[in-house]
Amino acid sequence: MSAAHVRRGSSGRARPKKPGPRVSVPRKLAARLPVEEAQANRLAGWAFGLFALLTIAAALIALDVPAKVGQAAGEAVGDAGFRVRSVDVQGIKRMDPRPVYDIALDQRTMAMPLVDVADIRRRLLDYGWVKDARVSRRFPDTLVIDIVERTPAALWQDEQQLSLIDSEGVVLDRVPVSQMPDLPLLVGRGANGQAVVLDRLLSRVPTLKAQLVSASWIGQRRWDLSFQSGEVLMLPEGEQNAATALTRFAKMDKSAGLLGRGILRFDLRIPGKMTVRLPHLPGERQPSPPVSES
Known part of the structure; x- marks a missing residue:
């Protein structure tokens, strides 16, 4: 019988395994890991302290303590002279x-x-x-x-009340009739609110502005201007229409001398036309003929 050959393995001692690669925990993942107990206790203490401070501050504000402390401090400074x-x-x-x-x-x-x-x-x-x-x-x-x-610019009469106003129409003070200053007079409800517009109109015609006695705000829509020589100039509605009519009238007055001739009224309410009212004898009827502005 032939001898049996037995194949033996290698030595019984196991070979040491090579260490695997080290795995590093990402920072974001590490931030999610539980903190140590001591650190957690410190955080809890800080949170409680902050909450307590906020609660105390809210209570002090509710009781108006800061204001009272500031008041007391201010009075102490006052008491010091x-x-x-x-x-x-x-x-x-x-x-x-x-x-x-x-x-x-x-x-x-x-x-x-x-x-x-x-x-x-x-x-x-x-x-x-x-x-x-x-x-x-x-x-x-x-x-x-x-x-x-503020600088007084005009007088404003609303019914029986007389007031001093500035160029913007702001009421400065009440004025007795016996103490009226020598200023242009604006008449009518809301006339003071149109003072700026009126000033713009008159700034175009300085020769007429110097002769103005009063300006009446009619129906809160348009102006009637009264001059020292007694005439009344009726302007149309709207600032632009009024400016055009007033400028044309100033040119006509400069060339023909319309003011001071005894005419009672110049009606410029219709664009392109001027109607005049002339004085007449008692009992005499005299129509007012339309006159072209051109």
Whole structure:
């Protein structure tokens, strides 16, 4: 019997395996991993502290504590000698200064840090004469108020009420009839609101503007102009139509001397035509003939 050959394996000790490649965790994935317990406790403590601070701040605001603290601090500064004791008003030439002092001194407190200069300015701007105002503190004890006045440009008569207005039609003050200044007179409801338009019209004809006595705003649509020589000039509706008619009339007056000849009325309401009304004897009927502007 032939000998059996047995094939033996290699040595029983296993060969060490080569280490596999190291896997690095991406940063985004690492950010999702749970934090350590100590770090989590710190974060929780910070969050609770922030919440507590916000809660306390909300409670203080609800109780108006910051305002009360600021008020107390301002009053303390005032008690140290920083209180309003004088008001220096500048820029006034025509208006009565008393309302300015009344507004400046009408304060909840006279402590300099607590005087509301913005509110003083706002209230001054509500006063007709005041076009602009600057209010400032001059420590230790003075308020400085610099007034920019409006300039009177005309009188406005609405029914029985007479008012002084500026070039923009802003009412400056009431005027007694006995104290009427020598200014053009605007008559009619809403006439003051058309003062700017009227000024533009008259600026085209300075020779007529110098002779103007009054301007009546008729039906809140158009102007009747009255001159020193007694004539009335009836203008059409619309600024452009009125400007055209007024410019043509000024040229005709310059060449033919229409004003001062006793004519009562010039009617320019119809474009391209002028109707005049002439004086006549008592009992005599005299029609007003149409006259071409050309």
